[in-house]
Amino acid sequence: xxxxxxxxxHYQFGETKAVDGVDLTVRPGEIFGLLGPNGAGKxxxxxxxxxxxxxxxxxxxxxxxxxxxxxxxxxxxxxxxxQQLSADGSLSGVENxxxxxxxxxxxxxxxxxxxxxxxxxxxxxxxxxxxxxxYSGGMIRRLELAQALVSSPQLLILDEPxxxxxxxxxxxxxxxxxxxxxxxxxTVLLTTHYMEEAEQSCDRVGLMHRGRLGKLGxxxxxxxxxxxxxxxxxxxxxAAGEQDEEQKGLRDVRATRRTAGRLG
Amino acid sequence: xxxxxxxxxxxxxxxxxxLGPRLILSRxxxxxxxxxxKLSHDRSELITRAVQPALWLVIFGTTFTKLHVIPTGGVxxxxxxxxxxxxQSVLFVSIFYGIQIIWERDAGVxxxxxxxxxxxxxxxxxxxxxxxxxxxxxxxxxxxxxxxxGVRFTVNPLRLLGVIAVVxxxxxxxxxxxxxxxxxxxxxxxxxxIGQAIMMPLFFASNALYPVxxxxxxxxxxxxxxxxxxxxxxxxxxxxxxxxxxPLCFGVLVAATAxxxxxxxxxxxxxxx
Ligand SMILES: Nc1ncnc2c1ncn2[C@@H]1O[C@H](COP(=O)(O)OP(=O)(O)O)[C@@H](O)[C@H]1O
Ligand SMILES: [Mg+2]
Numbered sequence: 001x002x003x004x005x006x007x008x009x010h011y012q013f014g015e016t017k018a019v020d021g022v023d024l025t026v027r028p029g030e031i032f033g034l035l036g037p038n039g040a041g042k043x044x045x046x047x048x049x050x051x052x053x054x055x056x057x058x059x060x061x062x063x064x065x066x067x068x069x070x071x072x073x074x075x076x077x078x079x080x081x082x083q084q085l086s087a088d089g090s091l092s093g094v095e096n097x098x099x100x101x102x103x104x105x106x107x108x109x110x111x112x113x114x115x116x117x118x119x120x121x122x123x124x125x126x127x128x129x130x131x132x133x134x135y136s137g138g139m140i141r142r143l144e145l146a147q148a149l150v151s152s153p154q155l156l157i158l159d160e161p162x163x164x165x166x167x168x169x170x171x172x173x174x175x176x177x178x179x180x181x182x183x184x185x186x187t188v189l190l191t192t193h194y195m196e197e198a199e200q201s202c203d204r205v206g207l208m209h210r211g212r213l214g215k216l217g218x219x220x221x222x223x224x225x226x227x228x229x230x231x232x233x234x235x236x237x238x239a240a241g242e243q244d245e246e247q248k249g250l251r252d253v254r255a256t257r258r259t260a261g262r263l264g
Numbered sequence: 265x266x267x268x269x270x271x272x273x274x275x276x277x278x279x280x281x282x283l284g285p286r287l288i289l290s291r292x293x294x295x296x297x298x299x300x301x302k303l304s305h306d307r308s309e310l311i312t313r314a315v316q317p318a319l320w321l322v323i324f325g326t327t328f329t330k331l332h333v334i335p336t337g338g339v340x341x342x343x344x345x346x347x348x349x350x351x352q353s354v355l356f357v358s359i360f361y362g363i364q365i366i367w368e369r370d371a372g373v374x375x376x377x378x379x380x381x382x383x384x385x386x387x388x389x390x391x392x393x394x395x396x397x398x399x400x401x402x403x404x405x406x407x408x409x410x411x412x413x414g415v416r417f418t419v420n421p422l423r424l425l426g427v428i429a430v431v432x433x434x435x436x437x438x439x440x441x442x443x444x445x446x447x448x449x450x451x452x453x454x455x456x457x458i459g460q461a462i463m464m465p466l467f468f469a470s471n472a473l474y475p476v477x478x479x480x481x482x483x484x485x486x487x488x489x490x491x492x493x494x495x496x497x498x499x500x501x502x503x504x505x506x507x508x509x510x511p512l513c514f515g516v517l518v519a520a521t522a523x524x525x526x527x528x529x530x531x532x533x534x535x536x537x
Contacts, residue, residue, distance in 0.1 A: 050379045052536050072381045080379040082372035088298075095301045102294035103380040131305060147376075 003028045003155050003187040004049060005061040011044050011053060018044040020211030026155075026189050028063075031181055033198040034191040035235065036208035042191035043083055045208070046159050049189070050080055063154060076104065079148030083159040083191075087143045089133030093124050096132055097146050104151035118146040121183075122176055138169025142176060149180065156180070158190040162197060170194075174201050199223075199231040209239040288386040295390030299397040314405045317353040321346060321406075321413055324473075334474050339506060346410040346417070347499035348472030351434060351492060353406055354399040355466065358435040359459050361395050362442025366452045369535050378536050384529040388443065392436035392525060399435030400428060416504070423502045426510075430502065433517040434495040440524025447531025472496050491520045 004026035011019040019041040026032040034042045047053045049060055049067065057068040065074050087096050097115045106114050119128050122142035127135065132143060141161060148156060161177065162170040174197060181188055192198050198205050199219045207215040207222075215222055215238055222234045303310070325342040328334055336344040368374040377387060407417060418424065445462070446455050467473075469483055470492040476484055487493050494513040501508020 047375070050375075052375055052378060054533075072383070075379055075381045078379060080376060082375050084370075084372035086372035086376055088302075088373065090302050090305060091298065092301075092305075095298065099294060099298050100380065102297070103291065103377070103382055105290065105381070144376075151380075 001028070001064045002026060002061070003030075003063060004032075004189060006045070006049065007059055009045065009048055009055065009059055011041075011048055011055070013044075017211050019048065022208075022211070022213045024206060024213060024216075026187060027204075028187050029181075029185050030203040031177070031188040031190070031201060033202035033205040034189070034208055034213075035193065035195060035198050035205050035231070036191075037193055037239075039210075040193075040208040041211040042193075042208055043159055046157055046189075046191060050078060050157060051075070076151070077154040079151060079153035079156045081141075081144045081148050081156075081158045081161060083163060085137060085140045085144070085164070087132045087135070087140045087147070090131065092131055093119060093128040093135075093143055093146075096143055097150050100147040101150045106151060114150050114152075118150040119143075121149065121180060122146040123172075136169065137165050138172055141165060141169070141173050145173075145176060145180075152184075154187060156186055156188045158188065160191055160193070162192065162194060170197065177201065195231040195235055205231070207235055207238055214238050287383070288389055291382050291386040291390045292393045295387075295394045296397050299394040303398065303401055310401060310405055313353065313357065313402060314409065316356070317349045317402075317406045318409050320349045320352070321409055325349075325413070334478070336475060337506070339504060340415075342410075342413060343415050343504050344475075344500070344506075345473065346406070346413075346415045347503050348470075348496050350403055350406040350410075350431075350503075351470075351496045351499055352467050352472055353402050354431055354435050354495075355438050355492060356463060357398050357402050358395040358438035359442045359463050361391060361439040362444075362446035363452060363455050363459060365391070365443050365535065366446050366450070366455050370452065375536055378532075384532045385525060388440065388525050388529045388532060389436075391443065392439045392521070392528075393432065395439035396432035396435040399431050403427070403431045418503055418505065426502045427499060430495055430498045430513070430517065433514075433521050434491070437491055437517060437521045437524045440521065440528040443528040444524065444531055447528065447535050450535065466490060466492050470496060491516060 002025050004024065006022055006024040009019050009022040009024075010017070022041070022045055024045070034045060036042055044053065048055045049062065051067045051071045051074060055068055057066055060067040062074045063077055065077075067074050091099070094115060097118055098111065101111045101115055116125070119125055122145050124139065124142055124146060127139060132140060135143060145158075145161075158177070162173050165173065177188060177190075178201065180186060190202075202219065204216070204218050205222070206213045215234070219231050223229060223231060226234055226237050321342065325345045328345070329341040332341075334341055334344075365374065368377075378384070382390075410417060442459060445458055449455055449458060469486040470490050471487060472492065476487055476493070479487060494516040497508045498510055498513035498517070500506045501510060501513075
């Protein structure tokens with residue numbers, strides 16, 4: 001059984017075809033990266049898989065459960081970190097994670113242990129009692145990972161986990177993701193537009209452009225296909241000319257910075 | 265390979281069947297706990313929020329008590345006004361939740377909450393009672409200010425329980441109303457404007473400041489469909505013992521809250537899209 005199975009997904013916002021016929025399979029236990037420039041449709045795909053967007057039956061399955069029919073059951077299997085830095089700045093680290101333990105019905109007896117364990121995995125034990133608004137961007141991302149992990153999900157979904165972070169914070173986020181996977185064998189589905197990071201950290205990647213998923217495979221295989229280079233080159237070869245997306249990219253980064261600024 | 269996180273203990277699957285009231289209750293508790301934690305971190309907010317009701321009571325209340333221009337049937341005007349100001353400040357606190365939910369939408373918080381096994385109605389009910397928690401904190405502050413100014417509120421525990429229920433229901437309803445509006449307008453700026461624009465009419469077209477009998481006919485009509493008036497009537501009856509149609513007031517508040525929760529949950533998906 002696959003972790004995620006997407007068959008011919010379409011999603012439109014008014015006239016904008018955000019996702020235009022995507023087929024996608026994520027295997028259990030792998031780190032799968034959905035790659036593409038801003039506006040490619042990555043977030044929309046993720047939001048469809050988490051049932052935040054209405055999708056017809058028979059299009060998306062998570063561990064064999066149809067997302068359209070078994071929404072609540074699917075959500076019990078998922079830990080989700082959205083693109084924006086979304087931890088609550090007016091709560092402490094522990095409180096942020098405990099909320100999600102409650103929302104996922106982690107039994108009261110195990111709650112404290114689970115919360116501590118999740119915070120520890122993300123290296124936040126020291127900072128756990130401080131308000132999240134005192135955290136750096138990288139710490140907030142790790143706190144959000146802790147929130148997503150506290151329910152022991154089968155599938156961790158991360159939308160642009162390193163966007164807006166400095167290089168050191170990015171490195172530490174990737175390290176933690178790798179550690180979680182190594183320790184738990186959890187499936188990870190993530191999106192990013194940093195090709196280099198994906199090349200290093202993902203088992204398989206899918207290249208997305210203008211709502212379509214063009215290429216799919218291990219970074220190695222894709223690079224071999226164009227006879228050497230980087231994933232960045234693969235992408236360039238696959239999709240040339242994206243001047244208009246450049247501008248969208250700037251807008252997106254600014255929005256994330258604003259979020260980071262608001263949280264302190 | 266140790267698997268501490270990947271496999272949820274078998275017992276958890278049971279929670280899947282915990283639908284309906286128990287699930288809603290657990291989400292309400294979760295969101296109220298968060299609200300209490302936030303309050304405990306930022307107590308200064310309670311003080312800043314106390315300024316406005318204090319001004320109403322001190323300036324408006326004491327002046328009009330002396331002037332004796334508003335006939336309140338033997339009750340000092342300040343006593344008459346205090347439950348109205350209490351209701352008003354709870355209203356102001358809860359209207360803020362619509363702005364907050366748009367902010368949460370923009371920040372991705374709402375999406376994250378919605379990707380938990382929490383039905384929309386449970387999420388809205390949780391928010392509504394979280395607003396109730398804040399409303400209660402606010403009510404305690406106003407109660408204290410009024411006592412300081414010499415208003416003799418009831419100390420009967422049964423009546424105070426009634427007051428708590430009325431405050432919770434009122435806050436829950438106005439929170440849902442504002443979330444519903446948020447779901448319709450979808451923008452923070454417009455929501456701020458509309459929040460301001462509805463708060464004042466709700467307040468002035470109610471019995472918070474003056475008895476219904478003083479209102480012109482058209483205002484009395486509005487007053488009849490304004491849940492704030494029922495909230496004030498009940499609070500006044502419970503706190504200072506003026507005549508109140510308590511069963512009717514509770515009935516209206518419970519019904520309004522139920523409709524509010526249904527309306528807000530219906531629009532929540534729109535917010536998340
Ligand atoms: N809520 C929305 N309303 C209207 N258009 C949207 C919305 N979300 C995304 N879009 C549009 O859909 C397209 C894909 O967006 P998105 O999935 O966010 O891309 P990515 O995550 O790859 O940057 C873009 O053109 C974007 O402008
Ligand atoms: Mg995106």
